[in-house]
Amino acid sequence: MISLLSLRAARGLALAMSFSCGLALAGGGEQKTISVTVETRTGGSLTGLVVDHNDHGLVIVSERVPYVFAWRELVGGSAYQAKKQLLELGKGGASKLGGLDHFELGRLALDLDRADIAAAEFRMATDRKGSLRKRVDAAWKKYNASIQARRAVKDHASGAKLLSSGETANQDGTLAALPDDDVRAKVYQSYLTFGEKVRETLGKDIQLLETDHFLIWTDWRKPDHAELIELCEAMYRSVCDQFGLDVTGSIFLSKCPVFSFQKKARFQQFAQKFDGYGGKDSVGYTRSIEKNGHVHVAIVRQGDSALDRDRFACTLVHEGTHAVIHRLFSSTLIPHWVNEGYAELVSQRVLGDRCVALGNAELLARDYVRYDWPIRGLLGSSGPIEVHQYPTAHSVVAHLEGLDAMKFRVFVGGLKAGNDIPTALGLAYDGMTLAGLEDGWRAWVRGREAGRSGPRSGGKTADN
Numbered sequence: 001m002i003s004l005l006s007l008r009a010a011r012g013l014a015l016a017m018s019f020s021c022g023l024a025l026a027g028g029g030e031q032k033t034i035s036v037t038v039e040t041r042t043g044g045s046l047t048g049l050v051v052d053h054n055d056h057g058l059v060i061v062s063e064r065v066p067y068v069f070a071w072r073e074l075v076g077g078s079a080y081q082a083k084k085q086l087l088e089l090g091k092g093g094a095s096k097l098g099g100l101d102h103f104e105l106g107r108l109a110l111d112l113d114r115a116d117i118a119a120a121e122f123r124m125a126t127d128r129k130g131s132l133r134k135r136v137d138a139a140w141k142k143y144n145a146s147i148q149a150r151r152a153v154k155d156h157a158s159g160a161k162l163l164s165s166g167e168t169a170n171q172d173g174t175l176a177a178l179p180d181d182d183v184r185a186k187v188y189q190s191y192l193t194f195g196e197k198v199r200e201t202l203g204k205d206i207q208l209l210e211t212d213h214f215l216i217w218t219d220w221r222k223p224d225h226a227e228l229i230e231l232c233e234a235m236y237r238s239v240c241d242q243f244g245l246d247v248t249g250s251i252f253l254s255k256c257p258v259f260s261f262q263k264k265a266r267f268q269q270f271a272q273k274f275d276g277y278g279g280k281d282s283v284g285y286t287r288s289i290e291k292n293g294h295v296h297v298a299i300v301r302q303g304d305s306a307l308d309r310d311r312f313a314c315t316l317v318h319e320g321t322h323a324v325i326h327r328l329f330s331s332t333l334i335p336h337w338v339n340e341g342y343a344e345l346v347s348q349r350v351l352g353d354r355c356v357a358l359g360n361a362e363l364l365a366r367d368y369v370r371y372d373w374p375i376r377g378l379l380g381s382s383g384p385i386e387v388h389q390y391p392t393a394h395s396v397v398a399h400l401e402g403l404d405a406m407k408f409r410v411f412v413g414g415l416k417a418g419n420d421i422p423t424a425l426g427l428a429y430d431g432m433t434l435a436g437l438e439d440g441w442r443a444w445v446r447g448r449e450a451g452r453s454g455p456r457s458g459g460k461t462a463d464n
């Protein structure tokens, strides 16, 4: 009865995968590397060899599978330990670290909300290099300002339109008018009934926020409502813009139900009771029913720090994009790598630096190209992909979209019309084959990498 389009596992660790190529490092030379164990903020951990790292994050190979993590996705202490080991490896020992190294470690710790570690590293930085005092002061100033800004957002009253217990949409004149279409009106009413059932089952503190395109049931506190609303609508605008849709209309059967919780237990309860899904290893999912076009999103925000909020925002935009794509042109489900890659692309577009997707995609793609790891299996598949493959899918989708946005529109339209990937690709991109796509993508990644290392070398890069 139900088909699940996407059960997004926790941003972190997928275990099984058929990545069977060798990980021989190019160039034949010996590469100094180390084994590290990292812990993700969503509760996973992974041990493996580091094959690449930069300001954004690191690539670890475990059991022949490459995983990319942004530093920000890791538990502060574990990111700091890994970065420190890598710096020591590069310099030839802990005692060889200079003031700048300690400064960088302190800055990473601050980014990850570990002021305790930052204080110790900054002290070592200024002990070794007194002239770093100004930069240390500036780093603290920036950190304190970000905490202040976060507080200000919390204190900001929400402009959300609320439906309190017992009210229905029709009794509230401030709500958007129902669509004329009888079906839409019926679906809308059935969603309100469904939401009420969720409240009865899970708790009456769950409130309904209604936006132009979404019915958001949430137990978030009121000061956070505005952000929830803005994220959903910003995502909607972005996808409408991509596909030339009228943003004032609604692509959904009526409006898209979103269930946003602040506790994992309640999120899991919802997943189990209403979607028959465990939800244990997940922080959000989209439930899409191909037959009748229904789609809803369920999501949890664990934690309240700036990093937790950023991660939540990325997941919300990602899942919301799946919901819109499910409704785009037809309710046909599209191949997973295109779907996941595009959801990551929209997250990055809507959220910019708050989202780790772009940095992850670029870092992992350069290793796929550098070591000639294959992607043909991914490109030819239409079934579910693992979370650790999302950055690669993102990179390929970004390449296709960047080639020609109109062709990309035709490509997705072809998939929604039921064509397989080679057919849709050939039709949209003047006969392009999967092999042609892979070759083009590798050349594109190489070109971007060359462009990046050129003008930026020697320059200071901002990593947050």
Ligand SMILES: [Zn+2]
Binding pocket: 006, 008, 318, 319, 322, 339, 340, 343
């Ligand atoms: Zn997804």
